[in-house]
Amino acid sequence: MELDPNDAAVKEALLRACDEVGLPRAYRSAVAQRMRTPPSEWPECCGEGCFPCTQALSDAALRAWELLGRRPPED
Secondary structure, three states: OOOOOOOHHHHHHHHHHHHHHOOOHHHHHHHHHHHOOOHHHOOOOOOOOOOOOHHHHHHHHHHHHHHHOOOOOOO
C-alpha cells in the first residue's frame, strides 16, 4: 500500500513519531520520504554527531509505521 502523506492518519503518525523520538516536527517530510523507501536502503549513522542524525529519522519512520499498524516497504 502506498503512503499518502496528505492522509490525516499519516500526518498524525508522523507528528507523533517525531515527538516520541525527539525529532523536531519540521523534519516530518524527511521522515515521510524515508517511509517510502525500504529500510535496507536507509543510510546508517556515521557517528559524527550530525543533526538530524539519520538514525533519528529512521527511528521516527519505523515508529510512524507502527502507529499506522503497517509494515515498512520491502525490497
